[in-house]
Amino acid sequence: MLLRANSLKKKFDKENVLDDISLEVSQGEVVAIIGPSGSGKSTLLRCLTQLERVDSGRIEIDGKLMVDTVEGKAQYSDSKTLHEILLDVGLVFQNFNLFPHYSVLKNIMDAQIKVLNRSKEEARVIAMELLKKMNLADREDAYPCELSGGQQQRIAIARALALNPKILFFDEPTSALDPELTGEILRVIRGLANENMTMVIVTHEMAFAREVADRVIFMDSGIIIEQGPPEEVFGNTVNQRTKEFLQRWSSEK
Amino acid sequence: MIVDNVPINFLLMNMLSATGTVFKIFFLTIIMSIPLGFVVALARGSRFKIITVPTRIYQLVFRGTPLMLQLYFFMYAPYYILDFTFNRFTACIIAFVVNYAAYFGEIFRGGIASIPKGQYEAAKVLGFSKFQTFMRIILPQVVKHVMPAVGNEFMTLVKDTSLAQVISVIEIFNVASNATSRYFSTVPLIVAGIFYLVMNTVVELAFKWAEKKLDYYRS
Numbered sequence: 121m122l123l124r125a126n127s128l129k130k131k132f133d134k135e136n137v138l139d140d141i142s143l144e145v146s147q148g149e150v151v152a153i154i155g156p157s158g159s160g161k162s163t164l165l166r167c168l169t170q171l172e173r174v175d176s177g178r179i180e181i182d183g184k185l186m187v188d189t190v191e192g193k194a195q196y197s198d199s200k201t202l203h204e205i206l207l208d209v210g211l212v213f214q215n216f217n218l219f220p221h222y223s224v225l226k227n228i229m230d231a232q233i234k235v236l237n238r239s240k241e242e243a244r245v246i247a248m249e250l251l252k253k254m255n256l257a258d259r260e261d262a263y264p265c266e267l268s269g270g271q272q273q274r275i276a277i278a279r280a281l282a283l284n285p286k287i288l289f290f291d292e293p294t295s296a297l298d299p300e301l302t303g304e305i306l307r308v309i310r311g312l313a314n315e316n317m318t319m320v321i322v323t324h325e326m327a328f329a330r331e332v333a334d335r336v337i338f339m340d341s342g343i344i345i346e347q348g349p350p351e352e353v354f355g356n357t358v359n360q361r362t363k364e365f366l367q368r369w370s371s372e373k
Numbered sequence: 374m375i376v377d378n379v380p381i382n383f384l385l386m387n388m389l390s391a392t393g394t395v396f397k398i399f400f401l402t403i404i405m406s407i408p409l410g411f412v413v414a415l416a417r418g419s420r421f422k423i424i425t426v427p428t429r430i431y432q433l434v435f436r437g438t439p440l441m442l443q444l445y446f447f448m449y450a451p452y453y454i455l456d457f458t459f460n461r462f463t464a465c466i467i468a469f470v471v472n473y474a475a476y477f478g479e480i481f482r483g484g485i486a487s488i489p490k491g492q493y494e495a496a497k498v499l500g501f502s503k504f505q506t507f508m509r510i511i512l513p514q515v516v517k518h519v520m521p522a523v524g525n526e527f528m529t530l531v532k533d534t535s536l537a538q539v540i541s542v543i544e545i546f547n548v549a550s551n552a553t554s555r556y557f558s559t560v561p562l563i564v565a566g567i568f569y570l571v572m573n574t575v576v577e578l579a580f581k582w583a584e585k586k587l588d589y590y591r592s
Contacts, residue, residue: 171494207500217495220592221513230509235500265591283499 121180122147122287122318127189128167128177137163138174139342145287148316152329152350155339156365161322164339165291168320169211170202182208182286207235210280214292216272218264218279224251225260228279236283243282250278254308270301277308288312290321306332326369330354338362377558384552384561388568391548395534395572397462398544402469402530409470410477417482428478435475441536443468448540465537473530480522484515489592517587524580528573535569545569 123145130138137160145151153161166172168179170186176194179186186205187196196202218227225247232243251257254274264272273293280288290309294302306328312319313332323329329336330350337347338359346359357363374381416428435443447464451457459467488511496506535546549565552558 169498171497203500206498209498211498213491213495215491217489217491219492219495219510220590221517231499231501234505234509263590279499 121145122149122182123168123320124178124180125168126178128164128174128179130163130167130172130174136342138167138177141177141339141342141344143337143344145318145320148318149335150313150318150333151320151335151337152333153320153322153337153339154324154326154329154365155345158341159339160342161339162291165211165289165320165322169209169289170206171211181205184208207283208286210283210285210288212273212276212280212288212290212293215296216264216269216276218272218276220264222263223260224256224262224264224267224275227264227275228282231279232282246282247278250281253311254278255304268301269297270304273297273305274308277305281312287318287320290319290323292322292324294323294325326354326366338365340365377556377560379552379556379558379560381560381564384548384564387548387552388545388564391543391545392568392572394462394537394542394544395531398465398469398534398537398542399530401466402473403527405466405470406473406477409474410481413474413478414481414485417478418485432475432478435472436479440468440472440533441539443472444536444540447471461540461542465540465542469530469533469537473526476526477523480519480526481515483522484519485511487518488514514592517592520580520584520587524576524584527576527580531572531576532569535565 121144123143125141125143128138128141128143129136139160141160141164143151143164153164155161163172167174168181173196174187174194176189176192178188182205184201184205185197186202187194189195197205219230222230225244228247228250229240229243232238232246233240238246248257248260251260254277256271256274256278259267259271264275267275277288277293293309294305297305302325306325309319309321309328310332321329321333333350335347336350336353338345338353338361340361346353346357346362353362354366357366413428413432416424417432419425419428444465447459447468448461449458451459458464492510492514493506496510501510534544537544538547538550541547545565545568549561552561
């Protein structure tokens with residue numbers, strides 16, 4: 121197991137955002153997390169990427185312990201371990217969060233040089249390769265503000281991939297994009313899935329989740345209602361809440 | 374050359390040497406109050422009340438009282454309180470630095486607050502340390518945001534140097550008003566006005582140039 125999370129709990133103002141969530145992801149697996157807004161999907165991702173802290177529970181990534189619960193209280197590992205775990209994961213945000221004052225190339229190179237201590241030349245070679253893969257090889261000198269949302273998101277994916285994460289998390293990667301631009305992002309993610317990249321994707325693109333995911337998790341009000349292969353969750357779920365959600369979704373579309 | 378009873382050459386010579394003092398006040402204030410302003414801005418953002426409250430009081434006092442009064446204070450108060458005195462110029466610089474740092478603190482605080490949370494989060498997930506995040510990601514964007522407001526402060530500072538005359542620091546305005554009373558003429562005041570205008574034209578052009586330099590991206 122690359123990622124193992126056990127009974128994660130988190131409260132915001134007394135409201136259970138994560139209520140006893142357990143999740144395992146194995147090497148090469150693509151997991152899609154779906155569910156209504158406010159169901160805790162994003163919070164789960166943010167806890168796994170250390171942007172938020174859980175109140176209790178246990179998280180282990182690639183055999184390294186991030187947090188464990190001792191006497192009911194979450195105890196995080198030392199900062200060195202946490203930093204190492206951070207380097208094992210990548211996160212792609214809904215609104216890209218590229219660094220606006222850096223060129224495309226520098227966005228992808230900077231962390232390689234400053235965090236992984238790679239040489240400039242090495243970082244550049246890796247960045248250029250990723251840009252080619254993202255079909256943006258000619259935009260290396262552009263600034264984020266000169267690019268479309270879809271292009272910015274592809275740069276953000278390249279920036280995350282440049283650090284060779286073992287797991288890549290996506291937090292609604294197409295939600296801020298115009299419908300005609302979501303296709304290019306989904307194509308990139310599909311490509312990564314074919315290369316056996318381990319990914320956890322929070323998404324509202326049901327058709328995409330169904331097509332690309334090995335496993336689909338349906339979350340509502342902080343709990344995992346149901347999980348399983350996409351055919352099962354989308355095709356013949358017996359769970360009433362999943363049914364309602366999927367129906368509401370297809371009627372809105 | 375004599376205009377309206379004023380020996381212009383002599384006046385200009387005095388004014389030019391006083392301009393040196395103005396430059397000294399200007400640059401020393403900038404060099405010290407900007408870093409101090411950043412400290413103030415960061416202190417304002419602290420989680421601890423024991424840091425934020427005194428910082429706010431400091432800012433209130435130094436933004437809420439006249440700089441002229443603060444000049445008098447640093448010139449004369451130490452004698453009454455601690456039985457010692459700064460020399461004139463030192464007292465002047467202390468007043469300017471402490472006053473301007475209070476304003477810069479407020480400007481930088483606004484600049485730091487204007488950076489979206491996502492920038493910190495992206496930097497964190499990429500593994501940047503807190504220090505790297507501030508220096509490489511946040512600060513450069515803050516600089517761009519605060520440029521117009523800082524330009525304003527620079528211009529105000531050029532003019533505020535004229536206040537140093539109240540503790541008899543020989544700067545341009547001091548020279549001008551002395552000459553005005555000696556020669557019964559307003560010409561020295563007009564010349565002083567031109568001096569300030571020329572200096573601020575340079576400031577204005579410098580900021581125009583800097584803002585253009587930073588115009589290569591939008592956030």
